[in-house]
Each structure stands twice: as C-alpha cells, then as structure tokens.
Amino acid sequence: MTRILDGRALAARVRARVAAEVAELRARTGRVPGLRVLLLGEHPASLAYVRTKERMAREVGIDGRVERLPSDTTEAALLARLAELDADPAVDGILVQLPLPAHIDTARVLAAIAPGKDVDGFHPLNAGRLAQLAGPPPEDLLVPCTPRGCLLLLEEALGSLEALRGRRALVLGRSTIVGRPMAALLLAHDATVTIAHSRTRELAAECRRAEILVAAVGRPELVRGDWIAPGAVVIDVGINRIPTTDGGSRLVGDVAFAEALGRAAAITPVPGGVGPMTVACLLDNTLRACRARLAGGR
Ligand code: NAD
Numbered sequence: 001m002t003r004i005l006d007g008r009a010l011a012a013r014v015r016a017r018v019a020a021e022v023a024e025l026r027a028r029t030g031r032v033p034g035l036r037v038l039l040l041g042e043h044p045a046s047l048a049y050v051r052t053k054e055r056m057a058r059e060v061g062i063d064g065r066v067e068r069l070p071s072d073t074t075e076a077a078l079l080a081r082l083a084e085l086d087a088d089p090a091v092d093g094i095l096v097q098l099p100l101p102a103h104i105d106t107a108r109v110l111a112a113i114a115p116g117k118d119v120d121g122f123h124p125l126n127a128g129r130l131a132q133l134a135g136p137p138p139e140d141l142l143v144p145c146t147p148r149g150c151l152l153l154l155e156e157a158l159g160s161l162e163a164l165r166g167r168r169a170l171v172l173g174r175s176t177i178v179g180r181p182m183a184a185l186l187l188a189h190d191a192t193v194t195i196a197h198s199r200t201r202e203l204a205a206e207c208r209r210a211e212i213l214v215a216a217v218g219r220p221e222l223v224r225g226d227w228i229a230p231g232a233v234v235i236d237v238g239i240n241r242i243p244t245t246d247g248g249s250r251l252v253g254d255v256a257f258a259e260a261l262g263r264a265a266a267i268t269p270v271p272g273g274v275g276p277m278t279v280a281c282l283l284d285n286t287l288r289a290c291r292a293r294l295a296g297g298r
Contacts, residue, residue, distance in 0.1 A: 003266040005153050005235075011276035014152070018283045019060040025290070026061065033290035035064040035093040035119065035282075036085050040078070040104070041071030046097045053095070056279050062286055063090070075104045079112050086114040092293055093119035093286035098177070116293060118142050119285040122176065130181055133188040136161070140292045142285050147182040149277025150214055150235045151189075157233045157266040165190040170210035172196050172203075172223070172254070178216035178237055186212070203227075215254035225259025234260055234267040237274050 026032050035057050039050045050066045057064025069078065078096075085091050094117045100106050110118075115125040121144040129141050137143050155161050169191040173179035179195060186193045196206050207213060207227040215223050216237035228234060238254030253270030260267050268274055 002261045002264050003157065005157055005266050005268045005273060007149075007153060007268055007273040007276045010152060010156055011149075011280040014277070014280035014284060015056065015060050018062075018280070018287050021287055022061040025287070025294075029294060031290065031294065033062045033093065033286045034088075034091045035062050035095070035286045036091050037064070037066045037095045037097060038069060038078070038081065039066060039097045040069045040073050041101055043097075043099070046099075050097050053279055053282060057283055057286070060283050062283060064286075071101050073104075075108065078104065078109060082109070082112050086117060091117065092290035093117055093282075095120050095282070115142075116296075117289055119282055119289055120144060121181065121285070127176065127181070130184045130188075133184065136188055137185070139288060142289060143185065143281075144177060144181040145281040145285060146178050146216075146237060146274060146278045147185050148281040148285075149274055150182055150237065151185050152277060152281070153235055153268055153274065154212065154233060161189050164212070167191050167211045168194070168209055169212035169214070170194045170196055170206055171214045171216070172207070173216035173218075173237070175216065182214050182216065186214075213255075217254045219254055220252045221254070221256040223255040223260075225256055225263055228255075228260050228263045230263055231265045232263075234264045235274065236268050236270050239270060239275065 022033060037050045037053050039046055054064045054066045085094050094113050096109055110122045111124055113123055115123045118126055119142055121142040126142050130143060169186045171179050171183045174195050174197040183193050183195050196203055200206060204227045207223060208229050210229060210232055212233050214235045218238055220240035220242050234255055236253035236255040240252050241249050242252055243249050251271050
C-alpha cells in the first residue's frame, strides 16, 4: 500500500504553528511580521500565486501585501523599490515573484534583496550558506521554501529526518530554486545524494537506485511507475497543466502518479502535495526573518 502524503494537512499544521507564534510575538513585542510580495506584469499563474501568499499571510497574522508593478518597470526602478523596502523597519520579508520580464536581470535583482529579508532564500549569501552546511540548517538561515517543504514531507514520510542518514536520494532537476537547494538539504541530513538533469544518461536506471526520489523537472509524468524502486519515498514537485479530452485541462506532476501507486512506499499528490507546503514555509521564513531582526535590534 502506498501512503499518499497529504501536503494540505501538513501545511495547515505548519500554518497553525506559525499563527500561534505570530500571536505570541505580537503580545510580547507589539510587532507583527511584515511581508511584501512584488509582482511585475500580468503573468496569470504568478498572479494566482501571489494572491494566495497574501491571503495565507493574513490568515496567520502576518502583514502580507502584494505590490503590483507594471511589466515595463525598469530594473533601476525595481532596485530602487527594493532599497526602500530594505530600509523599511516594518518589512521583514521581501519576495520578488519569478519569472521576471526578459528586460530585467533576475540574478542582479535577487542579489539586491537584503539577505536578512530574503524569505525566498535565493540571495547568493543565503544560497552559499546552504551549500556550505555541515549539518541541519540553523534557525537564522533562510532556506528556499519549496525544498524546505519537501524536507518536511520527507520527515512526515520517514518519521524523522535522522532516517535520511545514508539513504540514496536522487534529485531530478538542478534549478537554483528547487533542485540544487533540495540536494544541499538532503546532503546536510547525511543522505547520499545524486543530482540528475536534462543531460543525465540512463535516467530510468538512476531513478531505480533511489530510496528517496524528488522530481523537480516540469515535464508531465516523465517518471514512470517502473522507474521507481519498490518502497521508495517519492516527492513530486512538478506542476504541469495538460489538456483533457473534454477541452479542459488538469494538473499533473512529474511522476505518473497512478503507476507509482502500489510501488512507492509514499508519494505526494499533485495538486495537494508540495504546493501548499511552499506557501506555509514562506510564512515560517517571514516569522524567522522577523525574529532574527528583533534579536539583532533592527
Ligand atoms: P526549471 O525549468 O528551472 O528546471 C528544470 C530542471 O529539470 C532543469 O535542471 C533540467 O535540467 C531538468 N530537466 C528538464 N527536462 C529534463 C528531462 N527530460 N530529464 C531530466 N531532467 C530534465 O524548473 P524548476 O523551477 O526547478 O521547477 C520544476 C517543476 O517544479 C516545474 O513543474 C515547476 O512548476 C514546479 N515547481 C513547483 C513548486 C511548488 O511549490 N510545488 C515550486 C517551484 C517549482
């Protein structure tokens, strides 16, 4: 029997903890964590994501606000706004929704977010600290939200993070947003980590060796059932919209879910797996950023 890992339920538990801790912080200090989400342009999926982030932030007591900027905003104007938010004491977390329009240098923008307010964890300083970890991440390190969400799902599946020690883990995908930080987190928990990508040879055979398989590729149902080792734990990060025969569409992951059932020990569904965890971890990162700033007297 394959266990289906309920990301919605786990995310609700994370949000409930964050809400309780935000309330405690407010009672003790009078401060409420502040989150600003910057969205350039009209990208429909991005608009839906940022609205969810704002709504969920408010539900846990965080002062979450989306700032919408026109798609032709110049890089200089965006950098100037980031500098203002950096200087604003009421703002603890800053997130620039990706992808950015082509005329903007994404790396330059991400490097301009103050590392202490970088709740997406994409600043080179935070990414570098993650890459150099010699053990589990410290409380003050802002780790990218999706990989952190995956790690919490693995903890749920395995019973503890110690259970990752020595396990063969395969991360499919090497993006700086998901694949690389995921591999760094697994390594920090002593897993034996392989990263596979679009140039990997014999991908199916690589997958079959994995006791832990994290798929973050963006290719609908690329990972077939017989690529999964019996008893493996599968975390499916992919979100792919595919057409249905009735002219509509539906979401599928990077793993052929129905084929994986009966083979994997546990698997995350799409939707309802990793997605809700990403937002919950963003709220937790905002709370952490606020605490760190208060502790540092800012
Ligand atoms: P990306 O396009 O930046 O990276 C994809 C990676 O997959 C690359 O490293 C590439 O080498 C690899 N790849 C592509 N085709 C491959 C193939 N045929 N075989 C092996 N490897 C291949 O994507 P990303 O930003 O890392 O996102 C990956 C997926 O995760 C997307 O579907 C995205 O929508 C989803 N995602 C979900 C969440 C969430 O919260 N659930 C968050 C971020 C991304």
